Amino acid sequence: IRAAAALLADYARDADFTAALRIYGGDSFAYSVERALARGVDGRDEHGARIVIAARPSTLPRGLSSTSQAAGYTGAEWIPAYSGNYQTANRGLADVKAIVIHDTEGSYAGTVSWFKDPAASVSAHYVVRSSDGHIAQMVDEKNIAYHVKCFNTSSVGIEHEGYAAQPEQWFTEAMYSESAKLTAYLADKYSIAKEHSTTAIMGHGEAPDCSDHTDPGPGWNWPHYIDLVKTGGAASFLAEDISVDAPDSLVSGEVGTVTVTISNTGTAAWDLDATRIGTADPQDRDSAFFVEGDWIGPNRATAVDAQTPAGSPGTFTFQIQAPEVAATTVYDEAFSFVQEDVTWFGPTFHVLVQVKPDTAAEPTPENSGCSIGGSGSGGIACMLALGGTLRRRRRR
Ligand SMILES: [Zn+2]
Known part of the structure; x- marks a missing residue:
């Protein structure tokens, strides 16, 4: 890997690695590498350990002739x-x-x-x-x-x-x-x-x-x-029966875990790398919950935890980090499912978290864990449950 990196560095001119990649492996190779880096990678190594390479959107023209x-x-x-x-x-x-x-x-x-x-x-x-x-x-x-x-x-x-x-x-x-x-x-x-x-x-x-x-x-x-x-290549991506487990309250800087379970009711298998949770409302926005090193990028929380055949339940696990706040703030972030380069699918779900400043001692809401089912009414129920301690609601 070091030798290859040294070779590429030698090929690169003015930090233009597209040119280096083309010299090294041709136009198609350059395109493949840049596309993988732009999209990010969420996969497993041969021992099953998770590998995340953060997406780094490229502004360079695609290496295609x-x-x-x-x-x-x-x-x-x-x-x-x-x-x-x-x-x-x-x-x-x-x-x-x-x-x-x-x-x-x-x-x-x-x-x-x-x-x-x-x-x-x-x-x-x-x-x-x-x-x-x-x-x-x-x-x-x-x-x-x-x-x-x-x-x-x-x-x-x-x-x-x-x-x-x-x-x-x-x-x-x-x-x-x-x-x-x-x-x-x-x-x-x-x-x-x-x-x-x-x-x-x-x-x-x-x-x-x-x-x-x-x-x-x-x-x-x-x-x-x-x-x-x-059917002319129209893959069917469908997801239903969602359950979201997320912390309902965090202190600024604190990290919590979100677990999403949902059934694959389409005809296509979910892919370990390309079937992902992305930000919604609006789609592809940067999330306030982004965790460096765990997420693929600020608009992609995770890929599915394991290859999921059609007809089976799939699990998506990712971390969220509470943003810095001066006063207790409720964050309501929307997410949905995306098969990269194919389609968005399934319901939009919300992760609703009350974030407290790390110095303040705010009263804790009585419910613990806010499980949101479906795509709307559950979010309202969680809002009501949190209402007693709600001071200010900020939409991102
Ligand atoms: Zn053959």
């Missing part, structure tokens, strides 16, 4: 593969009969560079990025990409960034969703059935192929993917 798009999917960035890595052909609508799903066993940036490398002798028509579902088209669909040894002539290949052995980490909802839109487009265009079968949409491991590849492996969620293909 573009050239004119070949005939194909308009949602893709056109990054042509080296011409020797595929066979030029003139396939028409009747010639493409199947869609083959792969995973890269490597990074998006590495895969894109490999398909541009004359030494590769392999390619795929499309490559989908894990973090946000961004798609590169590298071979025109009328040409024959080299992605399934003996089944290339009649198929279109889609590579997905990630590793079959770590599906929860790599096969994100953003990637499923954007890939499914692409596959739906291909299925409609070439009259391919929207089903998981060896005559329509299949994994590389299932293809009538003479290689021994097994990707994308058992971790690829086929029922979910095919559902998304049928």
